[in-house]
Amino acid sequence: MHISRLVLQEIRYRKIDFILGVFAVVVASGCLVAVMTLLRGHALRVSELMEAQQADTLSLMRAAEDDYRKITKKLGYNILILAKEQDLNAFHTQGYATALMPESYVEQLVNQKVMTIRHLLPTLHEKITWDEQDNLPVILVGVRGEATLAHRPPRKSMLDPVQPGEIRIGSVLHERLGLNKGDTVRLKGRSFTISEVQPPRGNADDVTVWVHLKTAQEMLKRPGKINAIMALSCHCQGAPIEGIRKELLAILPDTQAIELVSRSVVRDEARSRVSALSRETVEDQAEHHAQLREAREAFAAWLVPLILVGATVWIGLLTLGNVRERTTEIGIWRALGFRSTQVLRIFVTRAMITGLAGAALGWAGGFLVGVLWSRAEGVSAGSIGAGALVDMPLLAAVLLLSPLLTALASWLPAMLAAQQDPAQVLRQE
Amino acid sequence: MARIHVEELSKAYPGRPGAVQALDKVSLEADAGDFVAVRGPSGCGKTTLLLTLGGLLQPTTGLIELDGTQPYALSPEARSRFRAQHIGFVFQQFHLVPYLNVFENVLAPSVAAPVANARERARELIERVGLGHRADHHPAELSTGERQRTALARAMLNNPKVLLADEPTGNLDEGNAEVVLGHMKAFAEDGGTVLLVTHEDHAASFASRTLKMREGRLAP
Numbered sequence: 253m254h255i256s257r258l259v260l261q262e263i264r265y266r267k268i269d270f271i272l273g274v275f276a277v278v279v280a281s282g283c284l285v286a287v288m289t290l291l292r293g294h295a296l297r298v299s300e301l302m303e304a305q306q307a308d309t310l311s312l313m314r315a316a317e318d319d320y321r322k323i324t325k326k327l328g329y330n331i332l333i334l335a336k337e338q339d340l341n342a343f344h345t346q347g348y349a350t351a352l353m354p355e356s357y358v359e360q361l362v363n364q365k366v367m368t369i370r371h372l373l374p375t376l377h378e379k380i381t382w383d384e385q386d387n388l389p390v391i392l393v394g395v396r397g398e399a400t401l402a403h404r405p406p407r408k409s410m411l412d413p414v415q416p417g418e419i420r421i422g423s424v425l426h427e428r429l430g431l432n433k434g435d436t437v438r439l440k441g442r443s444f445t446i447s448e449v450q451p452p453r454g455n456a457d458d459v460t461v462w463v464h465l466k467t468a469q470e471m472l473k474r475p476g477k478i479n480a481i482m483a484l485s486c487h488c489q490g491a492p493i494e495g496i497r498k499e500l501l502a503i504l505p506d507t508q509a510i511e512l513v514s515r516s517v518v519r520d521e522a523r524s525r526v527s528a529l530s531r532e533t534v535e536d537q538a539e540h541h542a543q544l545r546e547a548r549e550a551f552a553a554w555l556v557p558l559i560l561v562g563a564t565v566w567i568g569l570l571t572l573g574n575v576r577e578r579t580t581e582i583g584i585w586r587a588l589g590f591r592s593t594q595v596l597r598i599f600v601t602r603a604m605i606t607g608l609a610g611a612a613l614g615w616a617g618g619f620l621v622g623v624l625w626s627r628a629e630g631v632s633a634g635s636i637g638a639g640a641l642v643d644m645p646l647l648a649a650v651l652l653l654s655p656l657l658t659a660l661a662s663w664l665p666a667m668l669a670a671q672q673d674p675a676q677v678l679r680q681e
Numbered sequence: 682m683a684r685i686h687v688e689e690l691s692k693a694y695p696g697r698p699g700a701v702q703a704l705d706k707v708s709l710e711a712d713a714g715d716f717v718a719v720r721g722p723s724g725c726g727k728t729t730l731l732l733t734l735g736g737l738l739q740p741t742t743g744l745i746e747l748d749g750t751q752p753y754a755l756s757p758e759a760r761s762r763f764r765a766q767h768i769g770f771v772f773q774q775f776h777l778v779p780y781l782n783v784f785e786n787v788l789a790p791s792v793a794a795p796v797a798n799a800r801e802r803a804r805e806l807i808e809r810v811g812l813g814h815r816a817d818h819h820p821a822e823l824s825t826g827e828r829q830r831t832a833l834a835r836a837m838l839n840n841p842k843v844l845l846a847d848e849p850t851g852n853l854d855e856g857n858a859e860v861v862l863g864h865m866k867a868f869a870e871d872g873g874t875v876l877l878v879t880h881e882d883h884a885a886s887f888a889s890r891t892l893k894m895r896e897g898r899l900a901p
Contacts, residue, residue: 253788253799258781265780584776587737588835589765589793591758675738678772678847679728 255594259601266574270606273570277610277658280563281650282618287552289622289641290629294548296640297626298541305537309530331369331496333357333481336506347456348377348391349479355465357504358481362399364503368496371484372399376468376477382461384438385429391460392439394468394478412448413464419444420462423452439463440471564661571603571662575669579677586674599666600659607658611650682749684842684874685711685734690743692729692897703729704740705897711876711890713842716869718877718888719899726897727878731845734876735768736760748842765794769836771865773848775828777820777835783807783827784816787834796839806834810864826857833864844868844875850884862887 263270334343338351358374376394381387397413414420419439421431426449431437435446444463452458469475497509575582585595623638692704703726711717721727732738734745736752745752748767752760777786787807791799807816810830820828829849836844846865850858858881866887869875877888885891893900 253785253792255792257785258778258789258792261780261785580776581778584778585793586761587735587764587770587772587776588790589761589763589768589839591761591793593758594793675732678732678737 255597255601259598259605262598263602263605266577269570269574269577273567273603273606273658274610274613276563276566276570277607277654278614278617280559280657281611281614281654282621283559284556285615285618285646285650286621286625287548287556288643288646289619290625291545291548291552292643292646293622293626293641294541294545298538298545301541302534302538305534309534313530330512331483332510332512333483333500333504333507334510335479336508338479338508340510346379348379350378352474352477352479353507355469355476355478357507358399358478360503361481361500366499366503368499369483371482373482374399374465374478375480375482376465376472376474377479378468378472380440380472382439388425388429389459390425391456392468392471393460393462394465394472395462396465414447414462416464416467417444418447418464420448420450421446422450422458422460424458425461426450442467442471560657564657567603567606567658567661568665571599572665572668574602575599575665575672578669579672582669582672583674583677586672587678592670595672596666596670599662599669603658603662603666604655607655608651610658611654614654615647615650683710683746684713684715684748685709685876686744686746687734688744690730690733690745691741692726692733692738693741702897704733704743706743707897707899709892709899711874713872713874714869714889716866716875716877716887716889718879718885718891719894720880720885720891721894722880725894727894728847729897730894731847731876731878734843735770735845736764762794765790766839767842769839769841769844771829771832771836771844771846771849773851775820775825775832775852777828777831779820782817782819783812783823783831786820786831787838790835790838794839799838802838802840803834806837807831810834811860824857825852826854826860829853829857829861830864833861837868842873844873846875846877846879848879849877850879850881855883858884 332349334340334349335351335353338349343349355374358372361369361372374396378392380390380392382390395414419437425431431446431449433446433449437444437446439461450457450460463471465478469477496511500507500509582595585598586592619642623641626641687707687709690704690707691702693700693702705726707726707730709717719727719730729738733740734747736747739753747763750763750767752763755763778789781789784803784807787803788799790796791803796802804813804816807813810833812827812830812834815823815827815831820831823831829852833849836846844865849861849865853861862884865875865877869889875888877884879885
């Protein structure tokens with residue numbers, strides 16, 4: 253026969269004592285498990301919500317960024333590539349570049365894998381007098397279709413090209429000269445059909461005429477020359493003007509690039525604002541969930557230890573009662589030759605069985621309460637099933653620590669039992 | 682060498698009015714096969730003598746040797762082990778463990794110290810005391826005589842050399858008392874040593890030697 257047999261028989265004999273002890277452990281471990289299950293459910297739910305939120309936000313961000321991209325694209329080009337010798341003072345006072353550079357620069361850019369810019373549009377600007385219109389001063393701009401970068405997929409042109417034989421005029425010219433789309437006009441001895449009248453823009457464009465680049469070069473006797481390449485910087489992180497300059501100069505050392513600041517700032521700010529707002533929304537939600545979790549953890553932080561201490565005292569008192577009730581029995585064990593360590597083991601084993609049974613029942617009960625509590629609070633919803641709330645390390649900890657705790661709680665009364673003088677009891681009998 | 686050798690054994694219980702001298706220079710010897718009865722009125726020190734001999738109550742002065750071993754020279758743990766291996770106790774109140782059945786009660790001493798073929802030995806003893814049909818019964822389901830026979834079987838499980846019995850027939854009718862005493866006599870005849878504490882003439886009549894005790898002293 254083994255001590256465990258004695259213990260189990262005694263437990264069967266004193267069921268109420270045992271049940272009271274188990275109940276204490278069930279309450280303690282159950283509270284712990286219920287709270288931890290709720291917190292786990294909460295953490296999983298938050299994680300799930302955050303993932304969904306982030307996915308939604310990402311999707312919205314992409315959609316919004318695309319919208320902004322389309323909107324901001326309409327702001328036009330934001331990078332201007334000029335000849336290196338172009339005096340910027342003159343450029344800004346005149347409103348256009350005068351220094352010339354080869355048109356072939358465009359092809360050079362096209363054939364390189366330029367990552368920082370797109371939509372290349374070569375132009376030739378010059379202020380002229382429109383002889384056929386009473387020597388009216390106008391700005392002649394030669395344009396052609398946008399150059400497509402070799403390594404990028406073709407994109408829709410930002411500016412419709414002007415075909416040879418056609419001319420596009422600004423709004424002031426349209427009003428002042430009474431010219432309309434489809435009219436035929438002469439400029440520098442050449443005949444053009446007005447293909448489009450530009451809407452008012454409130455800038456030099458209103459007094460500008462656009463013709464095909466080749467035509468302009470012939471009219472101005474500047475074959476193969478241009479004085480600006482307009483480009484749109486790609487909205488890449490870490491691609492400020494310095495990066496663009498560096499990349500351009502590596503390909504076209506005889507150029508300079510300037511940024512049309514107001515446009516680029518608007519574009520960047522508009523696009524950055526979307527992601528910032530999305531981030532703020534996600535962060536706000538995360539903070540809210542964290543605050544909820546902290547509140548629950550704070551609640552658990554005092555409740556669980558309080559219950560554990562209460563249960564420990566309870567187990568200790570129950571074991572003391574058990575020892576007192578079994579005073580004569582202990583005397584008999586000692587008379588039969590049981591050593592004090594064996595008597596100690598009888599009571600500690602009993603306490604550990606109490607702890608183990610209480611832990612198992614407490615875990616099951618606590619888990620059930622935790623799941624129901626989670627559902628009542630709407631924490632455990634969505635795709636989080638009860639299975640996901642099972643915390644195996646917690647189960648192992650409860651099953652291991654509860655018997656240890658009850659053993660500790662019963663240690664003092666068990667020591668009293670082990671040290672009890674058997675002669676005192678047997679003599680009184 | 683005597684199985685039990687007691688020399689000038691004294692035991693005093695401290696008390697507020699003054700120490701109570703329960704044993705006063707008691708000396709006795711008993712050999713293997715002896716069945717010694719100690720008779721005397723209540724409070725004369727009989728139980729104290731028994732508990733002291735059993736290694737459960739440290740004497741104030743004097744010497745005890747059981748089969749050549751001085752139990753109080755041993756550590757408490759070693760003394761418990763010695764008691765488990767060499768001594769059997771029978772009490773007036775039986776002191777069976779209420780939640781164990783007859784078989785388990787008889788087997789209980791094997792938890793304290795290993796006993797060879799303990800289960801077979803327990804069954805044999807239960808049969809010997811006539812409780813084969815009661816082996817699965819709990820103490821509450823037994824008569825007083827059956828309880829004492831169970832206690833006797835338990836005391837003999839470890840093949841003790843010394844059986845210490847404290848008023849074992851005090852709660853028994855004459856028939857049951859005879860059965861119990863008969864088993865104790867048989868134990869002595871098989872080479873054991875029995876020290877029986879009693880105040881009954883009939884019980885003492887089974888002993889091979891009777892000692893009288895009065896106020897803590899033994900007289901032949």
